[in-house]
Amino acid sequence: MTGNPASKNAVSTTNACKLCTPLGASLAFKGVEGAVPFLHGSQGCATYMRRYIISHFREPIDIASSALGEKHAVYGGGPNLKKGILNVMKKYSPSLVGVASTCLTETIGDDMGLILHEFRNDFGDLDLPDVVHVSTPSYQGTHSDGFNRAVHALVDQLADPEAAKSERVALFPGMVSPADIRLLKDIFREYGLTPTVLPDISETLDGPALEDYEPVASGGTPVSEIKALSGAAASVEFGSCLPKDSAGLCLEKRFGIENDRLRIPLGIRGADALHDVLCELSGLECMPRRYKLERGRLVDAYVDGHKYVFGKRAVVYGEENLVVALTAFLAEIGVQPVLVGTGAEGKGIAASIEAACEGVLPELPLVREGVDFHDIAEEAETMSPELVLGNSKGQRYARAWNAPLIRVGFPIHDRFGGQRLKTVSYEGTQELYDRIVNALIEKKQSDSPVGWGYI
Template sequence: MTNNPPKKNYVSTTNACKLCTPLGASLAFKGVEGAVPFLHGSQGCATYMRRYIISHYREPIDIASSALGEKNAIYGGGPNLKKGILNVMKKYNPTMVGVASTCLTETIGDDMRLILHEFRQEFGDLDLPDVVHVSTPSFQGTHSDGFHLAVHAMVDQLADPAAAKGEVTADRVAVFPGMTTPGNIRVIKDVVREYGLTATILPDVSETLDGPTLEDYEPIAPGGTPVKEIKALPGVFASLEFGSCLLPKTGGICLEDRFGVSNHRLPVPLGIRGADALHEVLCEIAALDDMPRRYELERGRLVDAYVDGHKYVFGKKAVVYGDENLVVAVTAFLAEIGIRPVLVGTGAEGKGVAKAIESLCGDLLPEMPVVREGVDFYDIAAEAGTMSPDIVFGNSKGQRYAREWNVPLVRLGFPIHDRFGGQRLKTFSYEGTQELYDRVVNALIAKKQSDSPIGWGYI
């Protein structure tokens, strides 16, 4: 007989360790050239999301809305959705409109597929943009789920063998990097190019969410994955997608199931093991015996840095929180460098985080950390406060708890509101891992100095 603990009664969330599902979808759509994210729901949803995204990326962000009111909640939001798309066409002239549902429209049962079918029939005489729709109610899933669902929707609804002219290009790959920074997208572009390959990265936010200053305001930021490349994805030689806790339906899986494109599901390329896995696959695709000399040197310098900084990090205890794929990758990185993760928390549920950690780095850990899924910051703080952590890893939402515990917070993920440059942080490949490792070591050194009555010293 199994003695299972009684199921806890539902308690309202206090400072959620996740954001809403359509926000993630909006970020994915922002990585497509000429695209406008469009929320089918109330105006407040779009306003809230713009505020959050602008604060992190420090770029102008437009998210259109069907702006439903009380009347639409009763009679349906179809007319508003159609009119809203027409208004977006008039103001932005987009190549694609990415429509994401919200709690309101999912609750009242709007059939977006049917509404958009009617829209195409009614306005087929116009030069219509591609319209992609995705179901993203916030009462189901997280912003990370919304991101991956939107990527899958774009591949599923746009990819067309005819656009690839029935041919497979041997040096072309698709990369689905997951929800990451523009800085990391630039790293991946550089890595793939170094192997002599051409990548279609979906989504590509390297410019759309981290662009240069322009003399004149442009309604849609330059950059992003061209829609024609998304349509031609059936012609790529292989696809790569990053993450250890991905949804069953992803862009890579869609390409494999529908078009026979070989999919390589890899852990997030953070840490030596994570980066090694990426470079091994690229060597295989590019038919190379060894990685380019540049990366051999980067890897060697990273190993040397691990040795040099070992005395500062070894044996420290860490709390890690955030998106499920990020926390697994960070935990594996900490296991490599000798920091002991004691608590790993995520707002996502049912993603197999503990199993992924065990598979990825269980052999490096003296004992498995406590893993909590579906938790908020109240739960994380209550448990972590008894563990005496030395350092915390996660986004800005955990700042108050790191301050209470008097330990450094190494900021990663989304959102980062209380520091500058969150959109440029790098963690991918050996280059990004090196930058993160330096930040970790320096955070611990700074803490040691601030606690010393002497202050500065030769450490």
């Protein structure tokens, strides 16, 4: 069931259930080895993106900017873009510059493709890095759109049609955590598969303490591996609401590489689907014993925790691919999602949730697209939620409803360790399930006038 995304009394967005489109592109570019994200727009845009990314990942991050001012809105920002890339080359010596547009440059009509073509002609005598550009105005889409567009642009603009065939498997995991990326790479290797993960933020946005500051963090997907993706043996991408021009479908359309599209592998059914694909790609008849044990422990945990979670009413919000996976997982453990909210629009979210929860939920949740938290709060007040799942932006509403907030997704800036939270496969599902059960136990203890020592 879908609802009207705009409150009849609302005249503006008060607290958006999404972030800026170029922020997502910056996150994707940060997952490429030696890359520097570059925003073609005002300096304030880059400052805003850095603030959000740093507060979640607790890592230093530089985002370059063409630093446009008032006069560039009239005369165009081409000269600043060229000069800015030269400055980035001088300061960072990047292997790649990922250029994302902003509201300003899209509105004035700067043709980034043409400007960058001129840049290569003008400075072709220099040792130029690869430059990838993507259109990401914030009045068109969300941070997840920017992320997906940037990943598609990396594949579309860098993949070499002459690359040799290989046994590598391309993995496009979407907006999962650095810890999830590390877990996924480990799982693929356990099956004897060699993955090229794009983007790979497992080190670039969750690195070790260093004696000396690195202007460009080590780690990330090597540009050479991105160029070689046209020769990959297969591709796997996560997301129930991905665009038609996703990175995986780009490889399939241009190079005939078979693409398996799965929802984020959260929950037993979601994880089973991933391991089934890995069995097929690796030629194994069944999953390794290690994962059979993880799955069995998760089933045991479901049984042990059932009395705490069954029948609880939940509100879920956030990035569209994540909320579909979360809703399917909640249905699996006996929680009733009553409201699912997202800032995205036109992605078929309701249909994806219906397909993911078919035969599991007695009643489908209300799905609200293109909403802000004002809309979500108005709707949820009448639903008496007992559990809330989403990022930190919903904290004040969960508090008003006196319901525990399970922080998941991006951004998490009012708790520590958001970059190390796992959600994928059996191991990530186990960690999330434990957090949910413990939050409900803590709520019961806190609400009791006498307290509970044993539950």
